[in-house]
Amino acid sequence: MADFSQIIAGNSDFVDADREWLHHLVSDWQVIADLSFADLILVVRDDDGTYVVADQCRSSTVVSVLMDDLIGQPIADELVPAVESAYSNRVVARLDHYRMIGTTTVCDVFAPVIRHDKVLGVVIRETNMATRVGNGRYELECIQTGKRLFDMIPMGRFPYEETLISERRSDLRVSDGFCILSGDGIIEYASPNAISCYRRLGVTGELVGRYLAEITTDNIHERDRVPESLSYVLSGKSAADSELDTSRACLAMRSFPLYDARTGRNGALVLFRDVTEIRRREVELQTKDATISEIHHRVKNNLQAVSALLRLQARRTQSEEVRRELQEAQRRVSTIAAVHEGLSQTADETVDFDTIIPSLLRMSVDVAEQRGQKIDIRFVGQFGSMPAQDATPLSLVLTELVTNAVEHGFEGRDSGNITISVGRGGNSLDVVVEDDGNGLESESEDGKAKASGSGLGTQIIETFVKNDFGGTIQWQPRHGGGTRVIMKMKLRAAQ
Template sequence: MADFSQILTTRPDLSDGDREWLHHLVADWQVIADLSFADLLLVMRRGDGRYVVAEQCRPSTVMTLRVDDVVGHEVDENLVEELDMVMASTKPVKSDHLTCVGRAQVCNVYTPVRREGRTLGVVVRQTNMATRESNGRYENESINAGKLLFQMIAREQFPYSNPVMSQRHVARVADGFILVTNEGIVRYASPNAISCFRRLGSLATMQGHYLSEIGTQLIHAKDPVPESLPLVLSGKAAVDSELDANRSAVSMRSLPLWDEMGRTGAIVLCRDVTEIRRREKELQTKDATISEIHHRVKNNLQAVSALLRLQARNTKSAEVKKELAEAQRRIQTIATVHEGLSQTADEIVDFDKVISKLLRMSVDLASMSDQNIHIGYVGRFGMMPAQDATPLSLVLTELITNAVEHGYEGRSEGSITVSVGRSGSNLNVVVEDDGSGLDSEESNGMARSSGSGLGTQIINTFVTNDFGGTVRWEPRHEGGTRVVLNIRLRAAQDYAQDYADDDALG
């Protein structure tokens, strides 16, 4: 089935500005459908002259006429004559007869979509006449407001050319709406809108009073006031804002109403977002606490690393000094992972950034001052939970340190490549060096590691016990050593969809 963007590509006569205007229209016309209690269709003419439904909008305030999508379908032949008439018009046109959609009797009203004096398409408002049998004031006020917005499409007044939208939870018609006059006086407020202001602490009657005064009376002297709030309360601009009072929060959005002479008033949509804001504050507090914990852990680890460094300086034993330096390096590895975690609001770290810094540090610490050893990467690790990131970083730094200390002994330069293939929680890592080869890195059939062999124990323990994986040491065909890790990340199942199979080794 064709979508809206694909249908627009069949109209090469449309400029980029025309396409953007149409996108703005369908992004914002839900409010017209909801106010009008009607389905909307955007109909456009194809290159062959036939009419096709480019987009549709179902109302959320009444049962829709159309269960199935009709986007991409050609328009019924009995509507073509009226569509031709509207395409040549600059004003809305009401059909002089009812049509049938399923079993419903439908009244069609058409408006041309105008921009810069040209007609880009037609919006068809389809009203189920069964919904007009018993309307009260709420329904009448809502329908009339929807008609005004609908008529603005033909005058190039809707969609708004410069709307200012900043809130994440924008109010909808069903949440509550207020109709204000050109002077900003409340002419009508729906029951839900009245309830919103009651929660804010307003007990006064809204109808007949300035909405700006009602809102201002709720704000205390030192309360922060968004710059956009006065524009919303007066209805003078297409903008949204939020009013906080009485430990409640209401998100509001103003929709100015225009006719041929100028602005006539506005619709102000209201939505009680008190519970949403409360939950957001709880999450912010939780995130800040987690980040602070990681930050403190990082600082404590760095303090331990500094103590080990101080101890190493004071010892006279070269062997003890080397062992302390190895312990310091491993603690610094864990601290670096926590540094990455302290900069995020969750338990996830961009492992590629963390490991590149750690491995470069491992190379610098293990190599001699006159050595130039390059390290490169193929593929990516991606985002990784802390539960996996910390042990994996220790494994990789041990492998790099081992390669530098034993593979490049007596050599001035070399190259190490880390290749990564990830598919969901399955991870394949290959570490290759062009050093002296496997013979120089083995002792009694086991891969040698720095110091007492603790590095090899760390690698084997984490890979086999923690990750349930395997480690394979083998000669590199071009000379050097190749280490292959096949592991399954323990905490990455929830993030598997973020990674594609094309990251796998080829």
């Protein structure tokens, strides 16, 4: 089924600027639907002359009459004359009767979408007439303001040509709170939630009859953060988005200038939302993330210190066997340190494994290869991101396999190649490590990896692959010579 972008992209009558205008319309028209307690439908004329639904918007303030998704479907036959009237006359049109959708009585109003004197489509406002019974002051103010915004569509005033957006834009809804300003910026009506927002800010007394800019700036202190866009919102003269962060509260705001065909700009709608607790939690999360990153950084530093001590001890020992064991221990500690280094640079507990494993394996090769040897490593596929719970043991498994291949598979050879192939689907991970070395007999004993000294490398590989990952590992001869190791694993904490 075609979506909104596909429908307007395939319309040969539209230029890029027309499509951009329609995108702005559907990104902002939720405020009209919520204020009007009505659903909205955008209709465009297809290349073959038929009228199809390009997009729809359900009101979040009343029960919707749009039970089905109509996008891509032709409009009902009884709506065609009114749509054609809106297209040709370029003014708001109405049916001469109410429609019945099931058992619901619906009033349809049609507004042509006009940009630079060109009709791009028609917005149909479908109102459930049951919502027009027993309305109070709040509902009446909403409906009147929604009508003013709806009437701005054929004037080419909605959506707005330009909107000044703050660095931290919030998604505001009518239900969060709003006020209606006069052309001079005086509050004519404030919803209960808007009043609550300003009480949180420290404003007392009535809001109606006072300048919005004045009562707001009177409660801004010297150290409060005041964005440049705030003045545009408070005056209501421009479409703008802003956020005021004071010592008492944090308010997100957005202004919608209101225009009349005769008098021009004659007021504004300003939405408010109290985001104090949201911003407080964001600060707490940032502090937590910074603390976790610092912990990983310090763990990395401590592990590097241990690695340096092992390296120093290896240089001082006279026993070749002890030196080799200390070098193996130093390499393993460095591997774990590298994982914590990756975790210290992210805001969460995951690490991009593809960025750390190449350097780790290169380091393992450099340590294990003999003087004059040149061993190359190649990767096929990607590991992706994974938490430390998986990244640490997996990095140890791979470094042990690569070290084993270099020490035993390429013994007595000047060069060689190691290929690591990866296949990942969700938490399933298949890894194949191949080398073109001396063959299976040189790298395994009784189907297990050889390892220097105590055989700790074999224990590490089997423990993590079988016990931690619940996987299997197979050693096979490689076609053309060398060894092929196949591992099938289940990542425990895959994202």
